[in-house]
Amino acid sequence: MIKYGISELSVIPVRKEPNDKSEMTTQILFGEVFQVTEAQGGWSNINLAFDNYEGWIESKSISKISKDVFDQINSGSNIVTQNLLNVVLNHKNEQIILPVGATLPNFKSNSKSFVINENQYQISENIFEDKLNIVSLSKQFLNSPYLWGGKNPFGIDCSGFVQVVYKVLGIKLSRDANQQIDFGETINFISEIKAGDLAFFDNEEGNIVHVGIVLNQHEIIHASGKVRIDKLDQQGIYNIENKNYSHKLRLIKRVL
Numbered sequence: 001m002i003k004y005g006i007s008e009l010s011v012i013p014v015r016k017e018p019n020d021k022s023e024m025t026t027q028i029l030f031g032e033v034f035q036v037t038e039a040q041g042g043w044s045n046i047n048l049a050f051d052n053y054e055g056w057i058e059s060k061s062i063s064k065i066s067k068d069v070f071d072q073i074n075s076g077s078n079i080v081t082q083n084l085l086n087v088v089l090n091h092k093n094e095q096i097i098l099p100v101g102a103t104l105p106n107f108k109s110n111s112k113s114f115v116i117n118e119n120q121y122q123i124s125e126n127i128f129e130d131k132l133n134i135v136s137l138s139k140q141f142l143n144s145p146y147l148w149g150g151k152n153p154f155g156i157d158c159s160g161f162v163q164v165v166y167k168v169l170g171i172k173l174s175r176d177a178n179q180q181i182d183f184g185e186t187i188n189f190i191s192e193i194k195a196g197d198l199a200f201f202d203n204e205e206g207n208i209v210h211v212g213i214v215l216n217q218h219e220i221i222h223a224s225g226k227v228r229i230d231k232l233d234q235q236g237i238y239n240i241e242n243k244n245y246s247h248k249l250r251l252i253k254r255v256l
Contacts, residue, residue, distance in 0.1 A: 005062040014055035018043035024149035031103030099152035184255035201247035
């Protein structure tokens with residue numbers, strides 16, 4: 001059985017159960033490493049090193065790595081793509097499109113290349129922003145469609161959006177909104193919030209069901225139907241298009 005793996009695909013869907021029809025719960029982005037804990041038919045149960053998320057992926061999507069390579073990538077300070085979409089060339093000179101938040105293990109800035117196992121990848125364009133800040137970074141995702149379990153610009157959910165933005169900024173957050181609320185310090189007054197703070201929202205049962213990134217004291221960017229900007233106040237998110245409150249505010253946390 002494969003014990004350690006890495007994604008050499010743009011994204012790998014992670015499913016709740018070992019079959020194609022099962023719910024997608026998250027995605028593994030290019031360059032992210034994981035442990036394989038179980039094999040069943042053509043499926044492997046994995047634990048993603050970045051956020052300890054577990055689920056099932058097709059075994060044929062796995063690139064095997066050794067424990068030493070796994071440990072080295074997992075413990076190292078790896079370069080992460082910052083542009084919404086990025087182009088790299090593999091050892092066959094074939095293009096691979098990488099989403100923002102992809103990991104480039106052992107990236108060499110002088111040659112703009114990196115190696116996974118024995119496969120060398122070459123960067124074909126500038127993948128870094130000159131001035132990176134959370135507002136410009138999060139706005140790159142505007143109008144990306146909502147997709148449960150998604151973590152890339154072609155389909156993303158609310159907590160996946162937050163996790164990827166923070167990953168690019170060098171901060172590890174858990175995958176789901178009800179886990180992300182455990183990070184950072186609580187902001188007690190909405191007048192004290194600043195760009196980059198995380199706003200959490202609950203349902204009638206008091207369960208955390210949504211998260212977004214504060215842009216300023218009056219606006220929030222979040223994934224709801226699509227990545228969008230809406231009004232934010234002490235009640236919650238006011239949907240500008242529908243002219244009603246879509247989410248009830250529970251708590252604001254500062255992580256940055």
